[in-house]
Amino acid sequence: MSTKKKVRVATTSLAGCFGCHMSFLDIDEAIVGLIEKVEFSRSPINDIKHCSPDCDIGLIEGGLCNAENVHVLKEFRENCKIVIAVGACAINGGVPAMRNHFTLKECLEEAYLDGVGVENPMIPDDVELPLLLSKVHPIHEVVHVDYYLPGCPPPADAFLKVLTDLLEGKEPSLPKEILHYD
Amino acid sequence: MSEEIKNTITIDGKEIPFEEGQTIMDAALAADIYIPHLCHRPGLKPHGSCKLCTVDVNGRSASACTLPAASGQEIGNNTEALTEVRKTITQMLFVEGNHFCPACEKTGDCTLQAVGYHLDMLDGHFPQFYPRRELDASHESIVLDRDRCIMCELCVRASREVDGKDVFAITGRGIDAKLIVNSESGKLADTDITTDDLAAHICPVGAILIKEHGYETPIGRRTFDLHTIAEPGLEPVILRKGKHADEH
Numbered sequence: 001m002s003t004k005k006k007v008r009v010a011t012t013s014l015a016g017c018f019g020c021h022m023s024f025l026d027i028d029e030a031i032v033g034l035i036e037k038v039e040f041s042r043s044p045i046n047d048i049k050h051c052s053p054d055c056d057i058g059l060i061e062g063g064l065c066n067a068e069n070v071h072v073l074k075e076f077r078e079n080c081k082i083v084i085a086v087g088a089c090a091i092n093g094g095v096p097a098m099r100n101h102f103t104l105k106e107c108l109e110e111a112y113l114d115g116v117g118v119e120n121p122m123i124p125d126d127v128e129l130p131l132l133l134s135k136v137h138p139i140h141e142v143v144h145v146d147y148y149l150p151g152c153p154p155p156a157d158a159f160l161k162v163l164t165d166l167l168e169g170k171e172p173s174l175p176k177e178i179l180h181y182d
Numbered sequence: 183m184s185e186e187i188k189n190t191i192t193i194d195g196k197e198i199p200f201e202e203g204q205t206i207m208d209a210a211l212a213a214d215i216y217i218p219h220l221c222h223r224p225g226l227k228p229h230g231s232c233k234l235c236t237v238d239v240n241g242r243s244a245s246a247c248t249l250p251a252a253s254g255q256e257i258g259n260n261t262e263a264l265t266e267v268r269k270t271i272t273q274m275l276f277v278e279g280n281h282f283c284p285a286c287e288k289t290g291d292c293t294l295q296a297v298g299y300h301l302d303m304l305d306g307h308f309p310q311f312y313p314r315r316e317l318d319a320s321h322e323s324i325v326l327d328r329d330r331c332i333m334c335e336l337c338v339r340a341s342r343e344v345d346g347k348d349v350f351a352i353t354g355r356g357i358d359a360k361l362i363v364n365s366e367s368g369k370l371a372d373t374d375i376t377t378d379d380l381a382a383h384i385c386p387v388g389a390i391l392i393k394e395h396g397y398e399t400p401i402g403r404r405t406f407d408l409h410t411i412a413e414p415g416l417e418p419v420i421l422r423k424g425k426h427a428d429e430h
Contacts, residue, residue: 088284091305092276093312095285100312141309148304152284176410179299181283182290182401 007167010041010055010080014069015096015136016062018044019153020087024059026156034160037167041079051079057166058083059149059159063093064137068130077143082166085145086159088152088181090138097136104134147172151180191255193217193237200251207235207247210259214414217259218268218297220275220386221334222247226343229335232275234268234297269301277306278357280313280329281387287396288388290404294332295387296411318363320371323393324382331361331389341381349375361389 013021021044027034042051051058058080064070077083088094099107113121139145149162158178165172190197191206193215200209210217211224221232230248237246238258246259258264275281275294283289297303315328333352338361341349349370353362365372375382377392385391401407 085305088282092282092310095282097310097312098280098282098285100310101280101314135312138306138310140305145305150304176299176302179302179304180407181295181298182286 006039007037007057008041008052008055009038009043009057009059009163010051010076011043011045011059012061012072012076013044014060014062014072014090014139015065016087016089016094018061020061021045023153023156024159027160028156030160034163038163051075053079055080056082057163059086060084060090060139061086063089063096063139064133064142065096066130066132070133070142073139073143082146083143084147084149084162085139086149087154088150091140091148091150093136093138094152097138100135104132152182155180187253189253191251191253191257193257193259194261204251205247206237206239206244206249206251206255206257209251210246215259216412216414217246218300218411219247220293220297220332221336223336223384226336226339229339232271232332232334234271236264236267238264265301269303270307272298272301272303273305273307275332276303277308278311278313279332280315286330286388287391288330290399290401290407292388292406293386293411296406299406300411315360318370320369321375322371323377324370324375325391325393326361326363326370327389327391328361329389330387332387333359333361334386336384336386337361337381337390340384341375341379345379345381347374347379347381349373349379349381
């Protein structure tokens with residue numbers, strides 16, 4: 001083989017806020033070096049809609065709050081050799097999981113019927129909308145996760161470190177100073 | 183023939199002195215050796231409940247905060263096996279409460295979080311409980327957020343032993359255990375707790391917080407953003423001598 005095959009990376013944001021993706025992009029010009037070694041499959045960065053079947057690394061931001069999240073997560077698990085849970089929400093449900101203290105009905109009524117300043121109270125039921133799960137779940141409760149990258153969001157350096165380690169064939173690790181849950 | 187008995191114990195191969203009446207934890211803290219702990223604070227009566235300070239004493243497991251130091255103890259502390267067990271305990275504490283660090287005022291100053299960092303904890307491992315617990319914001323300057331309570335009873339002991347007020351207690355057992363407030367209404371506003379009390383400040387997690395001061399130090403500049411918990415001298419020491427169970 002004349003040219004070395006690039007490592008294929010897919011990313012997604014499930015029940016997350018895209019903050020982890022923003023932090024990933026904060027690697028700034030380091031992305032130039034990275035892009036020489038990796039190519040992106042499904043990702044909000046390029047708007048590719050599905051994972052190619054031979055992805056090497058899947059970065060999952062966010063937990064699972066609806067049926068679509070579960071389908072996407074399973075697609076990633078089926079197509080990525082390595083799945084990494086990125087950020088607080090993927091790891092323990094995070095802020096979206098704070099709705100777990102209440103029933104789904106209570107949440108919907110508070111948001112769309114009884115909330116302060118609600119006009120035209122109506123619970124959305126368009127067929128296009130994915131069905132909400134009764135509780136929000138971290139991703140390891142549904143698929144096997146290979147690595148965890150904690151943080152809200154994980155710092156840009158942490159993304160770079162984990163990807164660099166994997167590209168070099170090493171077990172990813174973080175220096176203690178950048179291990180944070182917040 | 184008289185042979186002087188040396189008052190020393192050995193922790194991970196290092197010989198350290200102890201004084202009569204000291205626990206293993208007391209001796210370790212005095213020698214700047216960190217044994218992970220959550221429910222212990224020097225000056226308050228040891229509680230021995232969080233089990234994070236479990237050490238290996240001559241081949242047996244014991245809580246360092248309650249076991250008196252005794253000559254000749256060979257203690258294992260920073261071992262791979264103990265780190266694994268302590269990490270598991272910490273993960274169980276995380277999943278049985280609602281510990282959402284990004285949404286907590288205490289983040290960066292939280293001992294539970296810092297212990298997690300110390301033990302390289304990356305996830306909760308176990309299924310999350312997401313319990314629904316009662317919030318008490320009735321007091322004008324102190325908030326009680328039970329979501330984050332780890333039942334360490336530091337506030338219970340601080341209020342009882344130092345503040346002389348008896349504001350808090352734990353009721354129930356096992357998974358039904360919860361922190362309650364000693365007033366007719368069960369609300370903090372109807373107790374005599376003030377922000378001058380130790381009980382208002384001692385919470386190792388974000389369960390008891392002083393209102394309107396949560397973000398005076400920005401996230402990123404807080405204690406455990408800048409230090410690890412294993413560094414000596416990080417915990418404020420309460421000087422009041424607590425009465426140990428073996429004293430009369």
